Amino acid sequence: MKGIGIDIGGTNTKLIVMDDKNTLLHEERFHTAPENGQADFIKRLGAAAKRLKQEWKAVSIGIGAAGDMDPEKGILRFAPNLNQWRNVPLAVSLKKITGLDCVLENDANMAAWGAYELEIKRRYRNVVAVTLGTGIGSGIIMDGRLYHGSTGSAGELGHCKLDRAGEQCHCGAKGCLEAYCGSYAIMRSARRAIKNPEAFIARYAAPGRERLNTICLTRAADNGHKPALKIWRDMGENLGRGLADMILFFNPDCVVLTGGVSKASRHFLGPLKSVLASQQITTPFVKVKLVVARNADLGVYGAALLGMERARH
Ligand SMILES: [Zn+2]
Numbered sequence: 001m002k003g004i005g006i007d008i009g010g011t012n013t014k015l016i017v018m019d020d021k022n023t024l025l026h027e028e029r030f031h032t033a034p035e036n037g038q039a040d041f042i043k044r045l046g047a048a049a050k051r052l053k054q055e056w057k058a059v060s061i062g063i064g065a066a067g068d069m070d071p072e073k074g075i076l077r078f079a080p081n082l083n084q085w086r087n088v089p090l091a092v093s094l095k096k097i098t099g100l101d102c103v104l105e106n107d108a109n110m111a112a113w114g115a116y117e118l119e120i121k122r123r124y125r126n127v128v129a130v131t132l133g134t135g136i137g138s139g140i141i142m143d144g145r146l147y148h149g150s151t152g153s154a155g156e157l158g159h160c161k162l163d164r165a166g167e168q169c170h171c172g173a174k175g176c177l178e179a180y181c182g183s184y185a186i187m188r189s190a191r192r193a194i195k196n197p198e199a200f201i202a203r204y205a206a207p208g209r210e211r212l213n214t215i216c217l218t219r220a221a222d223n224g225h226k227p228a229l230k231i232w233r234d235m236g237e238n239l240g241r242g243l244a245d246m247i248l249f250f251n252p253d254c255v256v257l258t259g260g261v262s263k264a265s266r267h268f269l270g271p272l273k274s275v276l277a278s279q280q281i282t283t284p285f286v287k288v289k290l291v292v293a294r295n296a297d298l299g300v301y302g303a304a305l306l307g308m309e310r311a312r313h
Pocket residue numbers: 158159169170171172173176178
């Protein structure tokens with residue numbers, strides 16, 4: 001069996017073809033260009049998916065996108081980073097064009113499914129996957145199935161509150177976990193702490209990427225830069241507080257950390273684990289496994305795999 005996986009990002013839309021042995025057979029991408037409107041995007045996406053269906057004899061489509069989704073109806077309800085699109089009937093439109101059943105989920109849910117299949121290979125039944133990027137998302141797998149909640153909005157870990165009078169979050173509220181641990185928040189701390197950003201960038205930025213970003217901050221921490229180490233330590237402690245709540249809510253077997261910022265885990269995992277170890281109700285914390293994903297593309301892989309999973313049942 002072969003399935004198409006689609007990940008719609010603000011800049012690029014990725015398409016892959018995978019088989020049910022988890023082998024990646026093909027990948028391609030195009031510019032999302034959300035400013036050209038929904039109809040134009042659906043037309044281009046539909047044409048690409050139809051071509052892949054014919055070329056690879058694919059039997060299913062899974063689509064992940066950042067934002068608020070209605071997985072039951074297959075509608076993208078609201079996507080702030082796709083030009084504020086609202087009520088896009090993605091799954092129905094794609095089915096009309098390709099003739100294939102389409103599964104639509106928020107990208108964190110797709111990453112959770114990818115983590116369940118590829119990182120832990122279904123060894124555990126209750127899994128939380130946390131996506132660490134500009135924002136923070138999470139997907140919940142309960143007893144081997146994606147948990148959606150009542151409206152498809154379950155797992156908004158990034159907007160759980162650490163401190164109601166705290167840092168400003170992109171969502172408009174204050175004190176959200178994301179406002180401490182999302183990459184924009186980490187870089188806000190960096191801009192406050194680093195006295196001479198030009199010198200810092202010159203010394204620590206990756207060659208060809210002379211900007212103050214999380215990669216640069218990780219390289220500084222690798223070299224023992226004290227303010228950089230402290231920023232990652234604070235981030236790990238704050239993430240640990242958010243995860244501790246999540247572990248108390250859901251009592252997962254396993255928590256998988258994924259997304260670009262997870263690449264700095266060597267600097268924040270220690271403080272994060274200390275927070276988990278210091279909890280008073282100990283049982284769920286002794287039991288839970290903490291895994292940093294090796295795979296960088298879990299969202300689009302999860303989309304292809306979940307599409308095939310639904311086609312099988
Ligand atoms: Zn928020």
